[in-house]
Amino acid sequence: MGDASPSTGKVITTALIVTGNMVGAGILALPINLGPSGFLPAVLGAVAVWAIMTCTGIIIARQPFLAQNSDADLPTFFEEVLGPAGKWFSVAANLIILYGLLTAYLAGVASVAASSVPIHLPDWAWLLLYFCAATLLASFGSVVMRKGNAVLMTVMWLLFGALLVLVAPHFRGMDLRAGDVRFFTSGLPILVTAFNFHNVVPTICRTLNNDRRAVTRAIWLGSGIGAAMTLLWTVAVMFTLPMEAPDGVSIIAAFKAGVPATVPLVQLIRSPVFIKASIGFAVVAMTTSYMATGVALVSFLKDVAGKRVRSGAVIWLMAFIPPIGIGLLYPNIFLEALNIVGGFGVGTLFGILPGVLLIRQGEAGSRTRRMGWLLVSAFACVLLVELAQETGMLAINPDVEYWSGHVYQ
Template identity: 25%
Template structure:
């Protein structure tokens, strides 16, 4: 049960991060009611598709991995497609996290964004290089502190909520859908957790459900306090930049609340970065057959962290746009893969629904 709790928190920590922080930026025009309904729908979809990925991982011979999963499900061509999707997804997410972390750290401690990006990458890289267990323990500590900071932020913002702000919106900008979908993008880590939980199906399903429902509850509360504290016009002035959103919230609520907001945002990015990085690290180690010794793990670490760091250094300010493009790759992993699994199991309606959702997310991002 201890590992189950840790696995649920890895999922929740991966989820409650950049996606959560970006939600108010993407959903201000929807309003609180419509955005809440869509978040519930995407959470249900996330749980269902994650369960299917876990079930198929359990049917594999040997350790579970997305590489092995794609090879068995689709053959050589499908394995290549999944590898490309994983690369685009994780590198997009990690570039967004490095970029967001750099912007927040730079505004908080006053150093350059480049130095902040390098520092954040090195810290996460060292933790991931040790083991999944080290990531688990680190994530539990950071996640606990993050929840305390979030509780302080909610307590501080809640009294100032204006009902008029919550009833604004009602439009459905297509750009919001990929961001909301990506907010539940933990599926690449499922094979790693299948191994970590020693292939216990019941505990895996509990971890997935709990790890998804906790972020959903916090997303709804976060939407309530942010959209209820800032007008649509105030959110629009942020230009889709995370550091400006945090600054806007801090400007309206000074005192102890401002550092709490900054602390929560920093830790949200850190835990999300950790969860995604450990999944990418294991995937690349399996894909390139790297050994688990010091030399092999160092090589895997370079493959994992150097590309997103370079993107963040040479393309600063890509936080929201990187999350949008990550949604396309996430759809391949979290929806297309289980859709094909469903078809193989003669569950054609289920597969068709997942493919339809994939089409909606991809079209929304491409049109945007």
């Protein structure tokens, strides 16, 4: 740990890395993937998951190993604290998270551009164009990311504010008591994904000289800003788009098509200003996350394969070629990728494993150990839900008949 505590300004700029990592594909997907559960289940569930995810991030950040080994990333960390099985368990989960997120960002921007930009290009062309621009930014490293991220976050906040102002006149009446808690269960994996920032925790610790108080402040501040934006956006979309509509411009129709929330909003609000703002917000929001995730993936691959692969160019190709390949093969993979990331990756690596840490580090019967078992149980449920949905054992779809009876006024 350094002699001097990090300045408030450095804490804030570092916190924006957390926010930038959170506010990406998740904020665009959540209103669509969680909306059919109803207002109260969506909002209350989101707040609960945000608090839990922030706590698991702090659990990882406070592990002494990260402070004592400044060059280590998560695989080495989990190997040290949980043994070889912990390392390879984390490697597999991290590959799902990082590659899945990058793929989702590429597919999400491509679908937004293809449906909103008047230039008629196929999805694969938009995907390639965005890949070149976003990957160039991500290739500069964490120092440039920290400085450039503040600029992107400022632009994103301005666009976010503009979107809220533009959708407000289109708010409709809504039955706040209506809800489908059963459907909320199916949204757990993507809800976990929306509040994931944990891959940048080692970077945050190094940036703030492993100052525990500064790191904790940065994580709570950054995740709090991201959660506030996510909730505001989710509520705004739910008050603007009908859950079900004859013309197909609805939350349920967007869920079935697997597209971000901005796509049906553009179909409903045909203002040129709104179209430009929605495209800008989607691109900037996903770019901030793409940058943070790309930097984290390069660091992760260096940590795992650094002894075998010493070429920076090869590491770069290993990081960025698979996502563009998957995106080109499966252009409509946006929501599906986020569900897989949350169910099999984030919930396992940043939910179950932190719980295991608390169980191993706590005394028998202690509060720490009980909290560990609670985390393991909760995130095991997320894993089982996604596994059941992917294997066809559990099919939870929006209740169209139920929501057709709750018409907007």
